[in-house]
Amino acid sequence: MVTTAAMAETAAMxxxxxxxxxxSALMDGRALTATELARAAGVMPQTASAHLGRMVEAGLLAxxxxxxxxxxxxxxxxxxxxxxxxxxxxxxxxxxxxxxxVGPADAALxxxxxxxxxxxxxxxxxxxxxxxxxxxxxxxADGGAITASGEAMLGTLGVQAHPxxxxxxxxxxxxxxxxxxxxxxxxxxxxxALCARCFELGWVTRIDGSRALRVTRAGEAGFxxxxxxxxxx
Amino acid sequence: MVTTAAMAETAAMxxxxxxxxxxSALMDGRALTATELARAAGVMPQTASAHLGRMVEAGLLAxxxxxxxxxxxxxxxxxxxxxxxxxxxxxxxxxxxxxxxVGPADAALxxxxxxxxxxxxxxxxxxxxxxxxxxxxxxxADGGAITASGEAMLGTLGVQAHPxxxxxxxxxxxxxxxxxxxxxxxxxxxxxALCARCFELGWVTRIDGSRALRVTRAGEAGFxxxxxxxxxx
DNA sequence: CCGAGACTTCGATGCGGGCCGCAGCATCGT
DNA sequence: ACGATGCTGCGGCCCGCATCGAAGTCTCGG
Numbered sequence: 001m002v003t004t005a006a007m008a009e010t011a012a013m014x015x016x017x018x019x020x021x022x023x024s025a026l027m028d029g030r031a032l033t034a035t036e037l038a039r040a041a042g043v044m045p046q047t048a049s050a051h052l053g054r055m056v057e058a059g060l061l062a063x064x065x066x067x068x069x070x071x072x073x074x075x076x077x078x079x080x081x082x083x084x085x086x087x088x089x090x091x092x093x094x095x096x097x098x099x100x101x102v103g104p105a106d107a108a109l110x111x112x113x114x115x116x117x118x119x120x121x122x123x124x125x126x127x128x129x130x131x132x133x134x135x136x137x138x139x140x141a142d143g144g145a146i147t148a149s150g151e152a153m154l155g156t157l158g159v160q161a162h163p164x165x166x167x168x169x170x171x172x173x174x175x176x177x178x179x180x181x182x183x184x185x186x187x188x189x190x191x192x193a194l195c196a197r198c199f200e201l202g203w204v205t206r207i208d209g210s211r212a213l214r215v216t217r218a219g220e221a222g223f224x225x226x227x228x229x230x231x232x233x
Numbered sequence: 234m235v236t237t238a239a240m241a242e243t244a245a246m247x248x249x250x251x252x253x254x255x256x257s258a259l260m261d262g263r264a265l266t267a268t269e270l271a272r273a274a275g276v277m278p279q280t281a282s283a284h285l286g287r288m289v290e291a292g293l294l295a296x297x298x299x300x301x302x303x304x305x306x307x308x309x310x311x312x313x314x315x316x317x318x319x320x321x322x323x324x325x326x327x328x329x330x331x332x333x334x335v336g337p338a339d340a341a342l343x344x345x346x347x348x349x350x351x352x353x354x355x356x357x358x359x360x361x362x363x364x365x366x367x368x369x370x371x372x373x374a375d376g377g378a379i380t381a382s383g384e385a386m387l388g389t390l391g392v393q394a395h396p397x398x399x400x401x402x403x404x405x406x407x408x409x410x411x412x413x414x415x416x417x418x419x420x421x422x423x424x425x426a427l428c429a430r431c432f433e434l435g436w437v438t439r440i441d442g443s444r445a446l447r448v449t450r451a452g453e454a455g456f457x458x459x460x461x462x463x464x465x466x
Numbered sequence: 467c468c469g470a471g472a473c474t475t476c477g478a479t480g481c482g483g484g485c486c487g488c489a490g491c492a493t494c495g496t
Numbered sequence: 497a498c499g500a501t502g503c504t505g506c507g508g509c510c511c512g513c514a515t516c517g518a519a520g521t522c523t524c525g526g
Contacts, residue, residue, distance in 0.1 A: 007316075008253035010323040015245030021237040034503060047485055049504055059322065068493040068502050082318035089292065089315045090243040267473060280515055282474055301472050301523040
C-alpha cells in the first residue's frame with residue numbers, strides 16, 4: 001500500500017513528457033543546466049525549473065551549483081537503469097535522440113584546453129574516465145581521492161600524487177564539471193600537477209596563447225601509453 | 234522528441250497509485266482477475282477496468298479470457314524488470330507487499346488437484362516451471378510445445394509425448410491458467426497423459442473422491458526424481 | 467429460460483497539476 | 497555601479513484524467 005505510493009510517485013516523475021525529455025537528455029551521464037534542459041523539453045525555463053525541483057526532491061536528479069549555473073545530472077546509476085527499463089518497455093531503441101549541443105563552438109576548445117590550472121575538454125574527461133574505470137581515481141559526493149594504484153601510475157609520469165602535497169586551502173583532489181563535456185574531470189592539486197607535467201613533457205602546447213591546447217606528437221604517444229587514449233580522444 | 238513521448242506514456246501508466254498497486258500485485262508473475270486487482274488497488278471495478286484497458290493498450294499487461302473471468306498478467310519480463318528498476322529508485326525493498334489470497338481456502342485443493350483431465354495446483358505449476366526452465370517445454374502466445382528433450386524426459390516416465398498422438402479437436406499441448414496459483418500449468422493431450430500416468434504409477438490418489446489429490450510416498454520420490462520437486466511443492 | 471455474477475461502457479463531476487506571464491534574486495561582465 | 501544572464505517563486509488559466517453511479521453485455525449454473 002504505502003510502498004506502491006512511493007513507486008507511483010517515482011514513476012509519475014518520468015510520466016510527464018517534459019520531464020521525460022529532460023531525463024532522456026541526461027541519460028548519457030552529462031550534467032546540463034536548467035535552461036538547456038528547458039530547451040530540450042520544449043518548455044519555458046520557469047516550467048523546467050519547477051520540474052527539476054520536483055525531480056531533485058524525488059531523488060531522481062542531483063544538482064551542482066557552479067557560479068550562476070546549476071548543473072543537473074542523474075542522481076545515481078539506478079536512475080539510469082530505471083530509465084533504460086522504461087525505454088525497453090516503451091519499445092524505444094536505446095539510441096539516444098538528443099544531440100543537445102552545448103558549450104563553445106570552437107572545436108579546438110572542445111578537444112583540449114586548460115581550466116584555470118588543470119586540463120579540461122575531451123582529453124581531460126577521457127583521462128578521468130580511464131582512471132575511474134581502472135580504479136586509480138575515486139569520486140565521492142563532495143570530493144575525490146587518488147588510490148594507491150593511481151598514485152603509482154602518476155608517479156611513473158613524474159607527477160607526485162601524495163595527499164601530503166596538498167597545501168592549505170587547496171583541495172588535493174576534486175572533480176570539476178567540464179564546461180563542454182558536462183562530465184567531471186580531474187582538478188585540485190593533483191589536476192594542476194598533472195597539467196604542469198604535461199607541459200613539461202611537451203605533450204601539450206598552447207594554441208596562440210589561448211586556453212585551447214594542441215596535443216603534440218609526443219603527447220599522442222604519451223596519453224596513449226599512460227591512459228590508453230586514441231588520438232581522437 | 235517523439236521517442237520521449239512514448240517513454241512518458243509508459244511511465245505515466247505506473248505513475249498512478251491505483252495502477253502502481255495493481256502492477257505491484259502482479260509482480261510475482263501470477264495472473265489476477267479485474268475484481269481482485271480492484272480490491273488490491275482500493276478502487277471500484279469500473280475504475281480498475283479502465284486502468285487495465287489502458288495498461289493492456291500500452292503493452293504493460295496481457296489479458297487472458299477464461300469463461301467469465303479475465304486474467305491479467307504482466308506482458309513480459311521486461312515489464313517486471315522495469316518495475317523493479319522503479320522500485321529500486323523509489324527506495325522500496327523488493328519485498329512484495331501483497332498476500333492477495335485468491336482461490337479456494339482448502340489447503341489440499343491448493344496443493345494438488347485435477348483440472349478436468351490434467352494436474353493442477355502447486356504440484357502442476359511446479360512441474361511446468363521445472364520443464365520450462367530446463368527447456369523441456371515452451372510456451373508461446375497461443376499454445377505450447379514439448380521440445381525433444383522434454384519428449385525424452387516424459388518418455389522415461391512412460392508418457393508418450395509426441396505430437397502424432399494428438400487427436401482431432403484436441404490441442405496437443407497448451408498452457409492452462411491455474412485457478413489457485415494463477416500461473417500456467419500443463420494441459421492438452423500431454424497434460425492428460427501425464428496425469429493418467431501419475432495415477433497408474435500410484436504417485437497420486439484422489440482424496441475421498443474429490444478433485445483434491447494426495448501425493449503418495451512413491452509420488453514424492455517420483456516427482457523429486459523427475460522434476461526435482463521437494464515434498465512441499 | 468432466467469437470475470446471478472464478472473466485466474465493460476457511458477456520462478458527469480471534481481481535483482490535481484502543467485503551463486506561462488510577471489516579478490524577484492543571485493551572479494557575471496564591463 | 498550598471499545592465500545582462502541564469503534561475504526561481506507566485507498567481508491564474510485550463511486541460512487531462514481519475515473516480516464513481518447507472519446501465520448494458522457476456523457467461524455460468526440451475
